[in-house]
Amino acid sequence: MDFLPSLSNVGAYAFFLDFDGTLTEIADTPTAVVVDPRTPAALESLYASTDGALAIVTGREIDTIDRFLAPLRLPVAGVHGYELRDVRGFRLTEASDDAAGARIEAVLADFAAQNPGLLLERKRGALAIHYRLRPELETLCLALVEVLAAPLSSFVLTHGKMVIELRLHRATKGTAIALLMQQPPFEGRIPFFAGDDATDEDAILVVNALGGITAKVGPGESAAQYRVPDVPTFLSWLYATVGTLEGR
Numbered sequence: 001m002d003f004l005p006s007l008s009n010v011g012a013y014a015f016f017l018d019f020d021g022t023l024t025e026i027a028d029t030p031t032a033v034v035v036d037p038r039t040p041a042a043l044e045s046l047y048a049s050t051d052g053a054l055a056i057v058t059g060r061e062i063d064t065i066d067r068f069l070a071p072l073r074l075p076v077a078g079v080h081g082y083e084l085r086d087v088r089g090f091r092l093t094e095a096s097d098d099a100a101g102a103r104i105e106a107v108l109a110d111f112a113a114q115n116p117g118l119l120l121e122r123k124r125g126a127l128a129i130h131y132r133l134r135p136e137l138e139t140l141c142l143a144l145v146e147v148l149a150a151p152l153s154s155f156v157l158t159h160g161k162m163v164i165e166l167r168l169h170r171a172t173k174g175t176a177i178a179l180l181m182q183q184p185p186f187e188g189r190i191p192f193f194a195g196d197d198a199t200d201e202d203a204i205l206v207v208n209a210l211g212g213i214t215a216k217v218g219p220g221e222s223a224a225q226y227r228v229p230d231v232p233t234f235l236s237w238l239y240a241t242v243g244t245l246e247g248r
């Protein structure tokens with residue numbers, strides 16, 4: 001896989017960027033993430049230069065992204081495409097089985113309480129059990145979530161970076177990008193996506209199919225066209241891209 005080249009004619013693109021592991025380094029816990037102070041300014045500049053064709057596409061809730069990037073408020077596809085904030089405002093893109101989710105949440109909360117270091121992240125439309133501080137519990141966490149999800153056809157289980165997520169909906173980062181690409185200011189542009197994790201592959205497949213550019217940040221198998229070795233290198237690429245725009 002080639003290294004991500006610099007883009008000419010940046011204004012022709014629609015940018016879709018993952019958050020954790022792409023715009024920020026992975027931290028020990030979801031709340032411990034630190035955003036480089038240059039990043040919101042760079043995103044704001046890219047947003048202006050593309051007439052608003054920039055969205056964060058993330059497993060996080062939109063509110064969480066707003067807090068990390070404050071005071072910047074960008075278009076965001078949150079919880080893997082379940083939440084969407086675009087020119088039409090905020091909406092949920094799919095139905096979710098919240099009643100079954102509440103029953104599973106109770107079991108997982110109990111399990112996390114009995115195993116200090118495990119973190120249960122409750123999101124609108126998803127539950128995530130983080131085992132980064134207790135890596136030896138990976139197999140047990142996976143087995144428990146599989147058992148809980150097995151009787152429920154409406155659930156999707158994904159295994160990310162030291163996290164097992166149970167989605168209560170069928171949206172993906174790919175479906176979110178496909179939706180956004182059908183509306184202004186994204187439509188008619190060349191999609192660009194960068195991401196680092198397993199759930200980003202849904203987005204990479206859609207953007208590849210739309211004739212866009214895809215980049216994988218960090219190691220691991222990917223259908224992306226280009227590779228970026230790590231977060232600092234991706235941020236340098238982003239800052240250089242924005243710097244190029246400002247220097248025009």
Ligand SMILES: O=P(O)(O)OC[C@H]1O[C@H](O[C@H]2O[C@H](CO)[C@@H](O)[C@H](O)[C@H]2O)[C@H](O)[C@@H](O)[C@@H]1O
Pocket residue numbers: 018019020021022025026027028029030031033057058059060121128130132160161162163165197
């Ligand atoms: O789609 P993303 O923006 O990449 O979000 C994916 C998940 O990111 C968060 O978890 C990951 O990052 C944490 C902070 O660096 C880390 O502690 C954890 O181990 C990672 O899995 C977030 O907490 C999840 O909700 C997102 O789905």
